[in-house]
Amino acid sequence: MLKRIETYYDAVPRSSARAEEFGPLTLFVQEGQGWPYYARPALGHEGEVGVGAVEAVRARQRELGVPEAFEWVAETTPGLRAAVEASGLTAHEHPLMVLEGDGVAVPEPDGVAVRMVGADDPALATAVAAPFAAFGAAPQPGTAERIAERIDAGLTRLAAALEGGRALSAGQHQPVGAVSEVVGVGTVPAARRRGLGLAVTAALVADARAGGVELVFLTASDADVARLYGRLGFRTVATALIAEPEEA
Template identity: 75%
Template sequence: MTDMLKRLETYYDAVPRSTARAEAFGPLTLFVREGDGWPYYARPGLGHSGEVSVAEVDRVRARQRELGVPEAFEWVAETTPGLRAAVEKSGLVVHEHPLMVLDGAGDAVAVPEDVTVRIVDADDPVLPSAAAVPYAAFGVPPSPQAVPQLTARIGAGLTRLAAAVDASGTALSAGQHQPVGAVSEVVAVGTLPDARRRGLGLAVTAVLVADARSRGVETVFLSATDESVARLYGRLGFRTIGTALIAEPAS
């Protein structure tokens, strides 16, 4: 395992702990969110890179069903290569996503003249529409707790939010980065369907990167949806270092 992958593993283990409790199942850890919000997932315990049995995966899935949360697992293929076979034998479907790290400060991105891309603070009037963008972008019903939870996370320094805002003060695209020490992941970058193909998601990502660097973050990374999206992030300077895997029941 490379030093970079070790650094990301430490981050993956740390970032859910601000809002979730960790339940250990042998080589696996299930993060259970405390309160409302996006549910978390199971992943390999920190430092575990060996084999995982089907029975151990099944135990976690049973606990997830008991809790009423999605039967989801997330991990890095190169870090824990022995998990995929067990997850698939348990009946879950595995999806692959390019895992990308940024070299340097990131390149500037042109922004349409009628749009401003900026960091959104906890008291910013655009926060409610920015909080709603990922739900609309990914076709997920909005959570009534989205705004207060995001406000609290921003206030606590756990999340930094950026948005592309039109002249009326409505967010068209938004995304976040979640710093833990010198590492931060860019997440939840989405654009409203009617505002796509204008480069807004990439512009939001560039602002998030600049904000992370200004705060001393040394490692900025993300998981791209697929290879075509990875090529877009490559324009900012991101490069693929591995494969992020997400397993879930067949739809």
């Protein structure tokens, strides 16, 4: 299962990024505008990763003006944490969760319609913006258009909880063959504690299963959020690590 997830992690950025190889590490670089990617272990690499390789990638990230970020699975590449921390980065642990069965349906919240959002849907712009608003941010210009292109290409599936035609919560799953990851689920602050994020996640799970996805997974931000996803049938199978410079 973790090998399938590793293969997915290597494949999914390649639809919009180029890959630069640094021995045991691969740096994904966004082509054009869009959310910047990260570096991760090269697919199939099973040996140790030295500090020198990490520092070479960080130098390239600084040259490109992108975040000095690394993402990987602790159980798959156990030695990478020591190397990134020796280079001065801080690693953060997050539960990596896999769906068991078809998922658990949740009641639709009162007064809210939870559904998939298409590329030409009038709710697309607010569905794209809602997860950004959840973290006090706004999408870059052109983000909705890029998401629409990905929906048309079958690379992204978008679900939202709508009230009066406006998205209060939204999220995506990104299918690659029979594997998909649920990502970017967020609820605008004023609509929290109504179960909207859980309902959106359930809709994404149902859509993935209906589309023939066999392995659905996600990364929870922390143990409390992992317990919520557990209500939908997800269980923790490993630890996802994200390393970046410590905030000043």
